[in-house]
Amino acid sequence: QKEVEQNSGPLSVPEGAIASLNCTYSDRGSQSFFWYRQYSGKSPELIMFIYSNGDKEDGRFTAQLNKASQYVSLLIRDSQPSDSATYLCAALGRNFNKFYFGSGTKLNVKP
Amino acid sequence: DADVTQTPRNRITKTGKRIMLECSQTKGHDRMYWYRQDPGLGLRLIYYSFDVKDINKGEISDGYSVSRQAQAKFSLSLESAIPNQTALYFCATSDRGSPRETQYFGPGTRLLVL
Numbered sequence: 201q202k203e204v205e206q207n208s209g210p211l212s213v214p215e216g217a218i219a220s221l222n223c224t225y226s227d228r229g230s231q232s233f234f235w236y237r238q239y240s241g242k243s244p245e246l247i248m249f250i251y252s253n254g255d256k257e258d259g260r261f262t263a264q265l266n267k268a269s270q271y272v273s274l275l276i277r278d279s280q281p282s283d284s285a286t287y288l289c290a291a292l293g294r295n296f297n298k299f300y301f302g303s304g305t306k307l308n309v310k311p
Numbered sequence: 312d313a314d315v316t317q318t319p320r321n322r323i324t325k326t327g328k329r330i331m332l333e334c335s336q337t338k339g340h341d342r343m344y345w346y347r348q349d350p351g352l353g354l355r356l357i358y359y360s361f362d363v364k365d366i367n368k369g370e371i372s373d374g375y376s377v378s379r380q381a382q383a384k385f386s387l388s389l390e391s392a393i394p395n396q397t398a399l400y401f402c403a404t405s406d407r408g409s410p411r412e413t414q415y416f417g418p419g420t421r422l423l424v425l
Contacts, residue, residue, distance in 0.1 A: 241419075303351060
């Protein structure tokens with residue numbers, strides 16, 4: 201079992217819609233969770249991190265964390281074609297010494 | 312100027328050759344990491360270093376070695392390259408405790424082993 205699991209997609213949404221990306225993790229001791237966006241051939245760039253149960257909003261992005269269900273999600277409102285990328289979910293291990301990345305979900309936003 | 316740089320950006324080598332990938336950072340971070348990325352497998356940790364004297368194996372360290380020459384420099388070596396080491400390699404840095412160990416990535420090195 202992988203430490204962090206994501207559906208590989210692709211997830212296709214029309215422009216202006218809400219895109220919902222999901223992630224589960226296996227280590228209940230994980231402390232913090234991150235969403236990275238990666239364009240093809242480029243390096244991952246941080247979108248948001250979250251470490252408390254509930255929602256965290258930043259512009260068009262909302263991260264949601266449910267530690268009881270070991271579930272993290274990212275909502276993208278008013279999706280734009282420029283949001284088309286692979287989104288990586290990551291968890292910081294209980295000892296604060298290792299990041300575990302999911303394999304990523306590819307998002308396509310259609311004009 | 313980029314905060315995390317990697318050299319070379321692209322490299323083609325032959326099976327059995329020794330190669331070194333280099334990473335430098337100007338962010339002043341104490342922690343540095345090497346990952347490889349393969350299609351469908353996401354990022355996998357090869358080695359990480361929390362300071363110059365602290366180097367640790369990640370989940371896929373076999374066939375690789377590292378050197379932390381200074382706080383700002385972390386090199387990855389493939390002692391005898393093999394074709395299944397063909398991948399995209401990323402260096403990353405983080406600052407202990409702030410914010411929540413966010414990692415910042417270099418631009419990547421694309422390696423092809425023939």
